[in-house]
Amino acid sequence: MLALFLAVMVWYSISREDRYIELFYFPVPGKKEPCLQGEAEKMVSKLFGNYSREQPFFLQLKDYFWVKTPSLYELPYGTKGSEDLLLRVLAITSYSIPESIQSLKCRRCVVVGNGHRLRNSSLGETINKYDVVIRLNSAPVAGYEQDVGSKTTMRLFYPESAHFNPKVEDNPDTLLVLVAFKAMDFHWIESILSDKKRVRKGFWKQPPLIWDVNPKQIRILNPFYMEIAADKLLSLPIHQPHKIKQKPTTGLLAITLALHLCDLVHIAGFGYPDAHQKKQSIHYYEYITLKSMMWSGHNVSQEALAIKRMLEIGAVKNLTYF
Numbered sequence: 001m002l003a004l005f006l007a008v009m010v011w012y013s014i015s016r017e018d019r020y021i022e023l024f025y026f027p028v029p030g031k032k033e034p035c036l037q038g039e040a041e042k043m044v045s046k047l048f049g050n051y052s053r054e055q056p057f058f059l060q061l062k063d064y065f066w067v068k069t070p071s072l073y074e075l076p077y078g079t080k081g082s083e084d085l086l087l088r089v090l091a092i093t094s095y096s097i098p099e100s101i102q103s104l105k106c107r108r109c110v111v112v113g114n115g116h117r118l119r120n121s122s123l124g125e126t127i128n129k130y131d132v133v134i135r136l137n138s139a140p141v142a143g144y145e146q147d148v149g150s151k152t153t154m155r156l157f158y159p160e161s162a163h164f165n166p167k168v169e170d171n172p173d174t175l176l177v178l179v180a181f182k183a184m185d186f187h188w189i190e191s192i193l194s195d196k197k198r199v200r201k202g203f204w205k206q207p208p209l210i211w212d213v214n215p216k217q218i219r220i221l222n223p224f225y226m227e228i229a230a231d232k233l234l235s236l237p238i239h240q241p242h243k244i245k246q247k248p249t250t251g252l253l254a255i256t257l258a259l260h261l262c263d264l265v266h267i268a269g270f271g272y273p274d275a276h277q278k279k280q281s282i283h284y285y286e287y288i289t290l291k292s293m294m295w296s297g298h299n300v301s302q303e304a305l306a307i308k309r310m311l312e313i314g315a316v317k318n319l320t321y322f
């Protein structure tokens with residue numbers, strides 16, 4: 001009996017260990033990751049199916065000048081109904097991908113989630129070594145460099161999540177990528193960049209009214225990536241009559257974008273506490289619990305399954321545990 005019990009224990013720990021290795025990745029310190037061109041793209045068809053890859057990452061003025069193919073959906077999954085506003089925004093922002101990224105033969109990217117798992121991770125140096133570091137919302141780097149690094153190639157945000165002091169948390173060449181959820185989000189960026197009268201109503205949280213950024217840094221994310229994250233990764237209905245509309249988290253959206261932009265995609269700082277861990281902080285930089293997400297319209301269990309699937313098929317690798 002004892003022998004049988006021991007055999008089962010050994011088998012169990014080996015099978016757990018396999019799973020653990022699959023879901024957790026240790027980069028070799030000081031070494032750049034081996035990068036295989038086109039690797040992520042192969043995974044993209046596995047995860048998202050087949051569709052035209054002609055989609056730009058950022059919205060461009062030329063596509064709204066003579067609206068050739070009008071968008072099928074309204075924000076956040078398309079731009080239907082927001083074209084005139086967008087035209088004004090795109091006239092004062094840019095859409096290009098910096099030459100430093102464009103020219104890379106193989107793009108190694110890391111998406112840094114805001115999760116508490118980054119605290120005391122000492123991953124800062126590792127994160128800084130990637131060609132493209134994608135950060136989210138108002139996640140700070142100042143004072144957290146040891147754990148999260150200091151390089152920020154791109155930061156995805158919406159007005160309510162914009163850092164009030166972007167110059168402190170970003171690099172001078174960081175791309176500030178606006179993810180629009182509603183027409184007011186375009187109004188906000190227009191009023192900031194053109195110094196027009198600020199509108200305070202229509203936001204669920206007060207966004208900055210003065211925002212010290214260079215318009216050249218601003219990009220508008222193509223809502224196509226939100227649509228495929230919602231549809232293909234979470235099977236969410238695009239048209240939702242409910243009061244609280246379900247939508248992907250900014251982190252899942254960023255992973256979706258990275259899988260299209262990069263050849264290698266690693267993630268860090270993803271994963272929420274279990275529902276019973278009511279007092280566990282969710283962020284690495286502030287004490288805030290799962291309760292704060294009650295009205296967020298995110299299904300974190302469904303997202304965890306989507307991320308696990310990506311880890312299992314090797315589409316992404318995880319620098320923190322999951």
Ligand SMILES: CC(=O)N[C@H]1[C@H]([C@H](O)[C@H](O)CO)O[C@](OP(=O)(O)OC[C@H]2O[C@@H](n3ccc(N)nc3=O)[C@H](O)[C@@H]2O)(C(=O)O)C[C@@H]1O
Pocket residue numbers: 112113114115116136137138160161162248249250251252269270271272273281282283292293296298
């Ligand atoms: C109260 C509230 O609305 N919180 C939302 C906040 C909030 O709006 C901003 O932080 C404001 O700066 O934003 C969100 O996300 P948040 O800013 O918390 O985190 C960014 C992304 O990191 C991943 N994450 C975060 C914490 C954690 N424990 N595990 C994780 O995997 C998620 O993928 C997440 O998207 C958001 O935009 O998605 C989702 C959160 O629900």
Ligand SMILES: CO[C@@H]1[C@H](O)[C@@H](O)[C@H](O[C@H]2[C@H](O)[C@@H](NC(C)=O)[C@H](OCc3ccccc3)O[C@@H]2CO)O[C@@H]1CO
Pocket residue numbers: 158160181203204243244247248249250295296297
């Ligand atoms: C990626 O989504 C962002 C963030 O993670 C979400 O938490 C946030 O959700 C807010 C939601 O967008 C707001 N809805 C509208 C229509 O503005 C909602 O507003 C209050 C509310 C509450 C309950 C029922 C209806 C409306 O507030 C949510 C935050 O509590 O959206 C972010 C993108 O804007």
